[in-house]
Amino acid sequence: MAEYRGLRFDPTPGNAGAVAAASERCAAAFADPSASPRGWSGAAADGFRTRLEAVVSELTAVRRAMRAAAEVLDGWAGTLLGNQRRAEELDRRALRLRRDLADVADEVDRTGALARFTAAHGSAHDEAVARHDELTRQLDEVLDEARRLERDHHAEARRVAARLRAEEPSTAVADALTGFSALTAELASVLLGPPRPAVTRGAGAAFRAGLG
Template structure:
């Protein structure tokens, strides 16, 4: 990751790999099979009824996390593109700073001789400084665009979970930026925990094979 010594600041902060990892996590699917083979009785019927009740909730969670994954994929691409542009600007800024240092030394030397040579050296120095100012201005514009895009992504993620509308112009905090995704993932995980809890609370008198129920609960816990 570049330290942006030429620009003096990071115009496109972010970790595209971490965003892509969050997207991948959002796309993880929770499979909800039926009761283990051979499990019968009241407990099995109660479990099957619970599955029916939860299907709509589960499908909503899947749509939410899928949409969040699409949004995060788009943002990861934006981060990469903006960082490539930032590195180009930083590289040019470094070149210009070195050229400015050389030109400044040339002005000092030319000042002893005066005349057209000093005028030309000074003009060259001014030209390089103006070009550097232009590069820095471009980096500031990139930074503004990057932060605006981050706010739009944060708003989409919030709306996916809450459907709420935040006050216009509010700068999102870290929790606001990523809290929606975290809540969606937690809600999604909670569905698996509820299913596992139903199995684990099965009375000992149930006719369900202990090994099958334990394996299913374990599988849910690993999601």
């Protein structure tokens, strides 16, 4: 996790590596079930083939949904990296301003003590106070921008959750594939902190629960 000493909060939580790994897992194709053995005939064989066709159809839907989810996650990984680069830039600016403020605060104290004795030091004190106020204003602007970035970052994460929910297949096979929901719950935890208990089933619901 990045340390933001200038901003003093993390506006863009997330792990792009974990997102990429999750995308790869979603994109991995399921193996199709084997065909019925040659020479097998009769009612049992017919029933098996009928069920096999249904399973293959459902697996196709699941595979399509997983690949669509991988595309969504790839897009989020790019957004995440861009947001984090912006957060790092803002943090560097905030850290520099905090250091300048510390130096100017010392100057305000020094000139304030001397201002009681000479008019020249009184003027220097006024200039130091004005400089301190200007740096404070600049720091406030940087922090406000970081808070807007944080708000937009979380809003986009929720849009990703909604898109994952839209891609989730509704089939008997998908219901059995608990890994799909577990994957997105794990991803939500990596992105934006420990997940809250989900009260609804499914990948999108699990992801949204993790977003808080």
